[in-house]
Every structure is written in structure tokens, then in C-alpha cells.
Amino acid sequence: MDNTRSYDIAWLPGDGIGPEVTREALRVLETVGSAHGFSVTATEHRIGGAALDETGGPLPGSTREACLESDAVLLGAVGGPQWNDNTGEQRPERGLLALRKALGVYANLRPVRVPEALAGASPLRPDRVGGTDILFVRELTGGIYFGTPEGRTGHGARSTMAYSEDEIERIAHVAFQRARRRGGHVTSVDKANVLEVSELWREVVTEVHDDCPDVTLRHLYVDNAAMQVVRDPRQFDVVLTGNLFGDILSDLAAALPGSLGLLPSASVGGTVGLFEPVHGSAPDIAGQDVANPTAAILSAALLLDEVGETAAADAVRHGVDATLDAGFRTADLAAADEEAASTSAFGREVATRAADSVLQNAQTP
Known part of the structure; x- marks a missing residue:
């Protein structure tokens, strides 16, 4: 398929589990893009603690400019215990606040969905919360x-x-x-x-x-x-x-859904949209390939909505639901007697099912 549409994504992996979960989001973006006739080019930049360690500030000028010149920004999470003693403008979170200001975003969108497959994981009764x-x-x-x-x-x-x-x-x-x-x-x-x-x-x-x-x-x-x-x-x-x-x-x-690892967000209204999972950097599990990438993947779906690729966004959401329906669970959702899927394995399953939904729709008369 000849890709006639392309999107430049400023990829800000951030700290902790940020690189792991956003890497899976990019995998899904690239897969559905190929199936829907558009391409995604992601360029990595530093923010938060990673930027502090490398440049001395939480939002380097190069990151700021790259974000302003991009079609969208995909962010992981910022912060961690190694920067807990930092104060004022040396806090990792200052980079995120400065970025929001630079982009001019004023509307924060936070979808909260409880798929029927996960209703049992909610602290509320499944019959009360399922389908939210x-x-x-x-x-x-x-x-x-x-x-x-x-x-x-x-x-x-x-x-x-x-x-x-x-x-x-x-x-x-x-x-x-x-x-x-x-x-x-x-x-x-x-x-x-x-x-x-x-x-x-x-x-x-x-x-x-x-x-x-x-x-x-x-x-x-x-x-x-x-x-x-x-x-x-x-x-x-x-x-x-x-x-x-x-x-x-x-x-x-x-x-309501039972895990912060399921919840995406978007900050829009300015020059460029910012898309990030609701959860933090979870440094205690960073680098172990056990974090739940769903929130980052669904943030990528919101990104697709904002750039007008709504069919691809729906395919991503279908991929997530189909993966959950098939019984795949990351460690935060798996029962004690269940084998948990790794971050990368879950991401691969979502990408495959998202692409399959596109093919199935194309074959439907």
C-alpha cells in the first residue's frame, strides 16, 4: 500500500517505565498506520529526570522545539526517587508543566472505560461497573x-x-x-x-x-x-x-477499571496535542518488562483521533479489547494462578489484533 499520509511524532519516553510502555504504543501506531495507509515517524527526545541527567534541565530547548514542530507528542512519564531531593525548576515534573505551557494545551481529556472482560477487576461489583x-x-x-x-x-x-x-x-x-x-x-x-x-x-x-x-x-x-x-x-x-x-x-x-495501567489521557487545544498515560513512572518495576502498556497504547489511539485517523484509532481500541477478551493480562491484572503477559508480548498481541480488525473490515462485503 502506498502511504500518502505521514505523521511526525515527538517521542518523549521519560523516566521509569515510560520507555517500555511508549515503545509498545509506537509499535501499535506503526502497525495500524501500515494497514490504514499512513506512516508514523517517531523521533526520541529527553524530558524529566532523563533530561536533567543529560542536560541539567527537565525540558531542554531542543525537546521543546521538536515538540512544537511535530504533529503530536507521545509522552511516557517523568520522575523517580533519584530526583526526590530536587527542588523548584530542577524537579522532573517542571518539564511537563513547561511543555504544556509551550504547547498551549488547555483541555485535558481522560477517558475511563471498563471493558466487560475486566469488570471483575474493579473494586465495585461487576454488574455495576461493567460497560462504563x-x-x-x-x-x-x-x-x-x-x-x-x-x-x-x-x-x-x-x-x-x-x-x-x-x-x-x-x-x-x-x-x-x-x-x-x-x-x-x-x-x-x-x-x-x-x-x-x-x-x-x-x-x-x-x-x-x-x-x-x-x-x-x-x-x-x-x-x-x-x-x-x-x-x-x-x-x-x-x-x-x-x-x-x-x-x-x-x-x-x-x-473503576482496577488498574491505572489502563487509563490514557490527551491534552489538546493548543498548537500540538500531548498524549500520555495517566500512571506515573513506576520506578520499582522499570526495566523488567512487566508494566501494563495499555494506557500508553490507548493514548496513541487518542493521538490518532486528534490527527483525523479515527478508523485507525478504533482499530487500536478493538485490538486492546480483543487482546483482553482473549485472556491476556499483564501482572497488574493477572490472578495469582494466571501467567502474566510481559509488556512487549501484550503490545505485540494488541498490534496483531488491531491489524487483523482492519483486514476483516476490508473483507466484509
Whole structure:
């Protein structure tokens, strides 16, 4: 097949298990690309602790420029115990924050799916959690994490939650656009009964909804939303919320599938999208070929969605589901009496099944 489309990926393996899991994501990207008529070229660059050790800073200028010039960025994870004593701009995590700022991304997308094959791994009852498919749309650059004034005041401290109408409007548009591609329902989460900034949030989201009458909108207070995520997660389609509430709720929902190794994320809205697994660098298992690459592979599927290769993205998700349906489990999911698949073996199985789904679809009359 003559590849007429090509994508340049800035590959930032990061630290710990980052190189292992993103390597499998690249394997899957290259395989489905070949089957769908496009090519993927990945160029490796340093970030986080690896960059600190090599260049003295967590985000070298060369990495920053390469990311800005790429079609997408695939990131592993940053950090580890060897850099725990670093402070300020010498923290590995500073590289990630600086990269997000450089790319201008403001919308964090975190899908939480519980395939029926893994419902038994959830801390909730399988009949309650199986089939869950939620997309959290979290505002990434505003809210209490970035509000001023802040700091210590005598024997107290202050952090300020602040949002402008423009910030709320742009993240609301992202949520409604995503809902149109999914189940057509947005749940906006706030604390409008207590916080004035949440009153503004609710007003602006409602105004944006006026332009999207084909999407259903409801509002929930954040405390009720937290309860509902645990009580009945399948009621949600797209959850729209600010930075703080989104951070907490998406981490709560991350427990539903039973392993952080299953959860991808995307940060979009800027010049170039950033795609990374939710989990950390897990230095205790780094280099052992036992980490779960699913989150990194599904992050690659989100990458394909963003560059317009939606059929290939669906093939990747099918490959993951088919591999799980076939009984393959990495160490974090395998039962005590089961043989766990290695990181590389799981990645190969997903790539094979993703490519097979393309061939099967092509042969279907």
C-alpha cells in the first residue's frame, strides 16, 4: 500500500517505565498506520529526570522545539526517587508543566472505560461497573491551581479559584463537541451553591449549550457527582469540569477499571496535542518488562483521533479489547494462578489484533 499520509511524532519516553510502555504504543501506531495507509515517524527526545541527567534541565530547548514542530507528542512519564531531593525548576515534573505551557494545551481529556472482560477487576461489583465509558473534559490552565493572589498570610494561607468567561467558554465548547461524537450528553460539575466562580461557570456553560441544542446538558454539584461516579458510573457520557474538581473526579474514576495501567489521557487545544498515560513512572518495576502498556497504547489511539485517523484509532481500541477478551493480562491484572503477559508480548498481541480488525473490515462485503 502506498502511504500518502505521514505523521511526525515527538517521542518523549521519560523516566521509569515510560520507555517500555511508549515503545509498545509506537509499535501499535506503526502497525495500524501500515494497514490504514499512513506512516508514523517517531523521533526520541529527553524530558524529566532523563533530561536533567543529560542536560541539567527537565525540558531542554531542543525537546521543546521538536515538540512544537511535530504533529503530536507521545509522552511516557517523568520522575523517580533519584530526583526526590530536587527542588523548584530542577524537579522532573517542571518539564511537563513547561511543555504544556509551550504547547498551549488547555483541555485535558481522560477517558475511563471498563471493558466487560475486566469488570471483575474493579473494586465495585461487576454488574455495576461493567460497560462504563466516561470522558472527563477537565480545564487545564486555570482555576485554583493558577489563581492569584496566593501564598502564606501570617498564620494562614490563601489559594484563589479564578476563571474568566473566555476560559469557561472554550472548555465548554470542547465538551459539547466531544459529546456529539459520543452519547450526546454532557454533565457539567461545579459548586454553584457555594462558590461565586462556580455560578459563573454554570452561567457560561448554559449559554454555550444554547448553541448546541442537539446535546443534553445537566448540572451536578461536585459532591453529588463524586457519589454518582461510584454509585452508577454508567450514567455518565461526557463530564465537564474545572481544574480542581476535574483532577479529583478523574482520579476517583480511575479506580473503576482496577488498574491505572489502563487509563490514557490527551491534552489538546493548543498548537500540538500531548498524549500520555495517566500512571506515573513506576520506578520499582522499570526495566523488567512487566508494566501494563495499555494506557500508553490507548493514548496513541487518542493521538490518532486528534490527527483525523479515527478508523485507525478504533482499530487500536478493538485490538486492546480483543487482546483482553482473549485472556491476556499483564501482572497488574493477572490472578495469582494466571501467567502474566510481559509488556512487549501484550503490545505485540494488541498490534496483531488491531491489524487483523482492519483486514476483516476490508473483507466484509
